[in-house]
Amino acid sequence: MRRNPMPPIREGTVNVTPLIDIVMCMIIFFMLVARIGVDTGGDADITVPASFLGVDLKDMGNTLTLNITNGPNIVGNEAQPLITCLLNGKRQEIKIRSDAGGRVTTPLYDLLKHFKDTNPDFKVILRADEDTEYRFVEPVLAECTRAGVNYDFATQRGETEPQ
């Protein structure tokens, strides 16, 4: 019987197998490491102060980020900072005290108390702008303490110690 041998294989293109191996490894790495679409509610317009002693938080799941900036300067009135946070997927302003409808309420305290009652590990991340005056940060600290909630200060990574 006459046998027809297989013709020799000629590779007319570049061998892409190593390329695919590496690219696949990179994709798996990025999928595992990258955080896509995770929003903690941080306001990009706020510049937090730098610190060199800050630590990374392992679990941001039990936290609420409060963005704090200077509020309106009204002489004779109690300082009301401008506070925003992410609630129900939307960034909303929340007040320390509100007298809407002639009834005085404490929305921030009520919110913190609610979170604390439902989650004992709950804590607050304070993202105050570096130029925020203390009179606007103080009421937030007071409400956190009153609600029994611990707070941490968000800072940017500073490499060197201040002088």
Added chain:
Amino acid sequence: MKLRGAHRIQYNSGPNMTPLVDVVMVILIFLMLVGSFGSAEHYLVSKAAFQGGGAGRAPVPPNYVPPVNLVIRVDLDPDSVAAAAALPPEQAPKVLRYQATLTNKVYTSYSRLRQRLVELAADPHFADKKNVQVVIDPGYRVLHHQLIDVYQAALSAGFEKIAFRKAHD
């Protein structure tokens, strides 16, 4: 002239990988652009409650032993306040400096304040760090980044519990 091999058939060994490479490259570039890795922010952890009066005061547990307080009073430097008054409001914070008063001495720089805190941390009176509380007593116009500097000076000197007090005038 007859060319040798002009009609020779070429065989590809395996499936066509080009579409796969295209798609995989697109996914890779998307993930590299969209994904965010190690957060740019990190956090100063607070281990002491705010020291306010009235409603802001933390509930005191039974058998409470009051800590030894080390108070750092923080105010704005009057000269810098005068300089800031002459500037537009958005530029004023850049020239404001703070002064910290600790054990009746005024410190105008982070390094000197920290040095003093390190000396105090070595003092036997403050040896039990768990029972020593540094209380930052800021003026109401002191800026947040200045307080973070004072906070870090106390932390780096070895104090663990650092509290804030109600703002003074």
